[in-house]
Amino acid sequence: MRRIRxxxxxxxxxxxxxxxQPDLPTIQGAIESILAEIESAEVxxxxxxxxxxxxxxxxxxxxxxxxxxxxTRNLEKAMNRLLPRDIRxxxxxxxAENFHxxxxxxxxxxxxxxxxxxxxxxxxxxxxxxxxYPLDESRIFELAxxxxxxxxxxAFAAADDTDALGRSKVRRIFSSTASRQGDHxxxxxxxxxxxxxxxxxxxxxxLEAGKGNIANLESRLKGAIPPGPTVPARGLFLVSVEYDPRxxxxxxx
Amino acid sequence: MRRIRxxxxxxxxxxxxxxxQPDLPTIQGAIESILAEIESAEVxxxxxxxxxxxxxxxxxxxxxxxxxxxxTRNLEKAMNRLLPRDIRxxxxxxxAENFHxxxxxxxxxxxxxxxxxxxxxxxxxxxxxxxxYPLDESRIFELAxxxxxxxxxxAFAAADDTDALGRSKVRRIFSSTASRQGDHxxxxxxxxxxxxxxxxxxxxxxLEAGKGNIANLESRLKGAIPPGPTVPARGLFLVSVEYDPRxxxxxxx
Numbered sequence: 001m002r003r004i005r006x007x008x009x010x011x012x013x014x015x016x017x018x019x020x021q022p023d024l025p026t027i028q029g030a031i032e033s034i035l036a037e038i039e040s041a042e043v044x045x046x047x048x049x050x051x052x053x054x055x056x057x058x059x060x061x062x063x064x065x066x067x068x069x070x071x072t073r074n075l076e077k078a079m080n081r082l083l084p085r086d087i088r089x090x091x092x093x094x095x096a097e098n099f100h101x102x103x104x105x106x107x108x109x110x111x112x113x114x115x116x117x118x119x120x121x122x123x124x125x126x127x128x129x130x131x132x133y134p135l136d137e138s139r140i141f142e143l144a145x146x147x148x149x150x151x152x153x154x155a156f157a158a159a160d161d162t163d164a165l166g167r168s169k170v171r172r173i174f175s176s177t178a179s180r181q182g183d184h185x186x187x188x189x190x191x192x193x194x195x196x197x198x199x200x201x202x203x204x205x206x207l208e209a210g211k212g213n214i215a216n217l218e219s220r221l222k223g224a225i226p227p228g229p230t231v232p233a234r235g236l237f238l239v240s241v242e243y244d245p246r247x248x249x250x251x252x253x
Numbered sequence: 254m255r256r257i258r259x260x261x262x263x264x265x266x267x268x269x270x271x272x273x274q275p276d277l278p279t280i281q282g283a284i285e286s287i288l289a290e291i292e293s294a295e296v297x298x299x300x301x302x303x304x305x306x307x308x309x310x311x312x313x314x315x316x317x318x319x320x321x322x323x324x325t326r327n328l329e330k331a332m333n334r335l336l337p338r339d340i341r342x343x344x345x346x347x348x349a350e351n352f353h354x355x356x357x358x359x360x361x362x363x364x365x366x367x368x369x370x371x372x373x374x375x376x377x378x379x380x381x382x383x384x385x386y387p388l389d390e391s392r393i394f395e396l397a398x399x400x401x402x403x404x405x406x407x408a409f410a411a412a413d414d415t416d417a418l419g420r421s422k423v424r425r426i427f428s429s430t431a432s433r434q435g436d437h438x439x440x441x442x443x444x445x446x447x448x449x450x451x452x453x454x455x456x457x458x459x460l461e462a463g464k465g466n467i468a469n470l471e472s473r474l475k476g477a478i479p480p481g482p483t484v485p486a487r488g489l490f491l492v493s494v495e496y497d498p499r500x501x502x503x504x505x506x
Contacts, residue, residue, distance in 0.1 A: 011375035056376070085378040122264035123309070125338040127376060 001065045004072065005095035006079075010057050011086040013126045013234065017053040018060075027051070027087060031062070034082035038075070039068050048101040048108065048241040052197070054233030056127065058111075059090060061101045061241040107174060107242040109190040110199045113235045114207075117183040128184070129203075129235035135210035137178075137185060143209050143217055144178035144187060147202065151221055156205075158197035158230075169195055178206065188239070200230045207231065254318045257325065258348035259332075263310050264339040266379045266487065270306040271313075280304070280340060284315070287335035291328070292321050301354040301361065301494040305450070307486030309380065311364075312343060314354045314494040360427060360495040362443040363452045366488045367460075370436040381437070382456075382488035388463035390433060396462050396470055397431035397440060400455065404474055409458075411450035411483075422448055431459065441492070453483045460484065 008031075016024040020032065028045055035043035048061045070078065072092040079089045115128040116135075154169040172192040179186055187203055208214045208229075261284075269277040273285065281298055288296035301314045323331065325345040332342045368381040369388075407422040425445040432439055440456055461467045461482075 009375055011378075080372070085373070086375045088372050088375055090372060119333070119341050119343060120338070122262055122339045122341055123380060125264075 001067055001097070002069075003063060003065050003095045003097045003099050004075065004092055005061065005063045005099055005101070006092045007059050007061055007090045008057065009059060009088050009090055011126065012051060012054050012056045014086060015053065017055065018047050018050040027057075027060075028062075030083060030087055031079075034079060035064060035066075037082060038070070038078055039066055041067070046101055048105050049194070049238075050196075051238055052200075052233055052236075055236045055238065056234075057238040059240045060238050061105070061243075063095060063099050063101045065097075101241070104243050105193075105241050106244050107190055107192060108194060109188065109239040109242075110194065111189075111237045111239050112187040112199060112203045112231070113237070114185040114187070114203075114231075115183060116180075116185055126234055127237075129232050131185075131207065133211075135185070135207070136212060137180060137210060139212075140185070140187075140206045140210045141178045143206060143214075144176050146217055147176040147189070148173050153195055153198055153221070155221055156198045156201040157195035158201075161196040171195070171198075176202075197230055199236060200233070203231045203235075204229045254320055254350070255322075256316060256318050256348045256350045256352050257328065257345055258314065258316045258352055258354070259345045260312050260314055260343045261310065262312060262341050262343055264379065265304060265307050265309045267339060268306065270308065271300050271303040280310075280313075281315075283336060283340055284332075287332060288317060288319075290335060291323070291331055292319055294320070299354055301358050302447070302491075303449075304491055305453075305486055305489075308489045308491065309487075310491040312493045313491050314358070314496075316348060316352055316354045318350075354494070357496050358446075358494050359497050360443055360445060361447060362441065362492040362495075363447065364442075364490045364492050365440040365452060365456045365484065366490070367438040367440070367456075367484075368436060369433075369438055379487055380490075382485050384438075384460065386464075388438070388460070389465060390431075390438060390463060392465075393438070393440075393459045393463045394431045396459060396467075397429050399470055400429040400442070401426050406448055406451055406474070408474055409451045409454040410448035411454075414449040424448070424451075429455075450483055452489060453486070456484045456488075457482045 010027055014025065016026050018027045020026050020029045028047060031045050032043055043064050043066065045062050045064045051057060072094060076089050076092045113128045115124060115130045116132060118132050120128065120130040150170060150172045152170050157169060171194065174190045176189045187206065189199060205214060205217060205220050263280055267278065269279050271280045273279050273282045281300060284298050285296055296317050296319065298315050298317045304310060325347060329342050329345045366381045368377060368383045369385060371385050373381065373383040403423060403425045405423050410422060424447065427443045429442045440459065442452060458467060458470060458473050
């Protein structure tokens with residue numbers, strides 16, 4: 001069987017997130033459904049990670065195994081013809097037979113977009129969190145930086161992010177930057193991995209800090225203060241997923 | 254009674270156009286419905302012109318009369334609070350009591366956006382016509398210019414654009430320009446007025462020319478050749494509506 005790696009972009013607005021759920025539209029569900037047509041058999045798709053309901057992706061990575069010998073260029077076209085227009089396959093390529101988009105990922109980058117203009121354009125409404133109220137933005141820029149390094153993010157995980165295996169919630173943040181781009185306050189974070197709701201909770205806390213309600217993130221990280229409000233999904237984009245290019249393509253594990 | 258002029262922006266995707274229709278979502282209908290709440294009485298809204306189902310507006314102009322003494326700044330806010338997020342009031346201001354957004358308009362500008370990239374991003378899908386196939390774009394740039402001046406646009410009007418009063422279909426085009434902006438082929442046209450489907454029929458004919466099917470627009474204008482395919486509404490934006498600033502504000506007619 002062939003192993004295919006796809007890079008895809010989606011507008012998450014009308015989906016209940018990545019992961020298949022019975023009777024609800026999901027990204028994984030939409031892809032598995034059209035692959036079943038192409039393969040004439042059930043196809044299981046694995047993603048680099050789940051995105052929550054309403055979260056978008058500029059370049060999510062996923063993989064699946066296929067018997068159909070269709071060339072990858074034609075597979076891309078066939079998938080885009082069958083998929084709804086809010087999910088687009090950017091590329092499909094042959095991968096090592098043991099390629100796993102989640103376990104093999106070495107880093108992920110997310111971006112959160114906050115619109116600071118007084119009015120939110122109808123054309124942006126699905127893709128930004130509109131926050132036109134006063135904020136000490138320089139305070140946000142400064143605090144965002146303090147998240148770089150290794151931290152236990154337990155206090156920034158969703159309340160229901162319980163891990164039966166008791167795995168560590170320590171994550172390494174390679175870069176964490178807030179900046180102003182025109183009318184937008186953009187928070188971009190690149191890290192080894194992310195817990196459920198982690199980016200949206202970080203942004204929630206940064207906004208609280210910008211309002212003057214929080215002096216530093218340490219008490220928040222220590223869980224001494226309960227996490228602030230989770231900001232809306234619509235402002236969040238999975239920007240990219242990275243893999244080690246030196247990893248031997250078909251090494252057994 | 255006060256006369257209020259509003260400038261508004263909308264994403265036309267989920268509407269059956271500007272004009273009120275029973276049991277169908279329309280822009281005019283949405284605005285009249287929330288104004289009825291503010292005024293506690295029926296309010297009739299007049300637009301600078303109708304936009305078709307699926308057509309967007311960056312800055313449409315409309316007007317209505319109101320007894321409610323609410324300051325315009327608060328009216329803007331109240332309207333935006335009550336309206337769905339795909340319609341935004343950009344400004345509300347006091348106008349001459351006889352201000353009529355259609356009869357008083359001196360020019361309108363429309364823009365049509367064609368995406369030339371191989372894949373249409375999920376985030377653009379509602380706002381462009383995706384045409385990744387070969388086109389002689391320089392031919393389109395050249396022909397677009399030939400529309401400037403005064404022409405009888407009968408052949409570019411919708412088949413059902415019949416005028417019981419037999420009014421002229423001559424319109425003056427002040428500027429007509431196609432250009433390439435990154436991955437986008439943009440057609441922008443400013444004129445004294447536009448017939449139903451006129452811009453979309455012009456773009457349809459320009460695309461035919463780009464495919465090498467039409468040498469000039471004269472035979473098309475003369476109606477010797479039936480109008481080409483009307484391009485999809487999703488790529489069309491009403492950019493702005495102009496009024497004579499020197500016109501005395503409250504002159505009776």
